[in-house]
Amino acid sequence: MTAAVAFIDDQGLSGLTMRRLGSSLGVEAMSLYRYIPGRQELLDGVVDTIVNQMYDDEEIHQSPQHGWQDFLQRLAHGVRRIALAHPKAFPLVASRPPEAPWLRPPLRNLKWVESFLDGLASEGFSDEAAVAAYRAFTSFLLGHLLLEVSSLGADVGPLDVLEDDSQPSSLADYPRVRRLHGALAEDHSAAEFEMSLENLLERISLLQTEASS
C-alpha cells in the first residue's frame, strides 16, 4: 500500500498500473489480486494511507492545548505539508468517492471529522459554530491545496519530456501580461496560504462569539 504511494509520487498517477506495481514489487501483477480486489480499491487505499498519515502525525493531530487557533493552525499546516509531499496523489483525496457523501463538504474519513468537532467543542464552540467552522475550514483548506498541488504534480500522463521549444507562447499579444511578467511569476503560495488562513481564523472567531446572539 505504501509502495503504491511511493510509486505514484515518482511515476504519477497514470504510471501506476497493476502490472508495473507488481513488477516493482518483484512479483507478477496477478498476485496483487490476492491482497486487493482491484485497481479502484488500490486507489482508495492510497487515499486512506495519506489521510491516516495526517491523522497519525503527532505534530498535527492532538487536542487543542494552546487554544483553538493554535489547534487549527497546526492542522492546516500539517495537512498542507503532507499534501505538498504527495502532489501527484493528493488530488485523489477529492476524486475518490467519499466515505460520507452526505457531508458538506464530503470527506473520506469520519474519524477525522469527529476529532475536529471534538477539538472545537472542547474549546467552547457551540454545535452550530463548530459545524460552520468545519465547513469554512475544510473548504478553504481543501480548495487551496487542490489548486496549489495541481501547479506541482500536474499528472499529464507519460508525456515525454516536452521540448523547450515552447516559446513564452506569443507573449507579444498580451502586453499587460508581458509587462507584469516578473511580478506574476513570483510564487507567493506559502504567504497567501498564511494570509488566507489568518483571515479565516478571524472569521471563525466571529462565528464563535456571534453564537450568543
Add this chain to the structure above:
Amino acid sequence: MTAAVAFIDDQGLSGLTMRRLGSSLGVEAMSLYRYIPGRQELLDGVVDTIVNQMYDDEEIHQSPQHGWQDFLQRLAHGVRRIALAHPKAFPLVASRPPEAPWLRPPLRNLKWVESFLDGLASEGFSDEAAVAAYRAFTSFLLGHLLLEVSSLGADVGPLDVLEDDSQPSSLADYPRVRRLHGALAEDHSAAEFEMSLENLLERISLLQTEASS
C-alpha cells in the same frame, strides 16, 4: 470537440475513449487521428472549449461598467455557473499542463489573464494591486470550484451503481458526527461561495487603497 465535452458530461472522464468517442460520432476511432494528434490533445481541446465558453459569455466577460466589484462578481458567478455545468470535465482545467506554467497560479489561457488585468487597470488599479488581486481572485475561485465540483462529478470510473448496502457506515463510532448529522449534511455551498467572495472583494479593496501608502 464539443462532442467530447458532451461525452465527458454524461459518461465521465474515464468513459471518454478514442474508440467510444469515435463510434458515438458514427465513425471508426482511427479516423479521429485525422483531426487531432492524440488523446492528450483531445483533453487539452476539451479544456480550451470550456475556458472559451467562459470567455465568450457576454454575461461574464465584459469590461467593467459598474465598477470593479461588479466586474469580479460577474466573473466569479459566470465561471462558477459553467464549472458546475461540467463537473466531470472541470478538474481537467487544473490538471492539464497550463499554457503559462510560470504564472502563479498557472492558467491555461493568457487571453483571460490579459483581459482580467486590463479590466482592473481601467478601474484604477495599480500594477501591484492588479497582480495581487489576480492572485487572490484566481486562487480563491479555482480552489473553491475544484472542491465544489469534486463533490458532484466524482469521476470514479465505470464503477457500476453501488449497492445501497452501504450503511451510514458505522456512524455509531462517531457520536459527535451522528448528533450533528443533520446540520453537517446541509448544502451551503452557494451561500458559502457568496460569503467568501464578499470577503475576498473586501480584501481586494484594501489592497487597492493601500497602494497609495
Add this chain to the structure above:
DNA sequence: ACCTGAACACCGTTCAAGT
C-alpha cells in the same frame, strides 16, 4: 481527401494450474 482493417504494445481482471 477521407475512412477502414489489421496489427502492436499495453491495460485490468479471471481462472485453472502449478509449487
Add this chain to the structure above:
DNA sequence: ACCTGAACACCGTTCAAGT
C-alpha cells in the same frame, strides 16, 4: 497458502490499403 501463464476484453496509436 501463495504465485503464475494463458486468456479475454478493452485501450491508444500506426500504417498500409481501400474508396
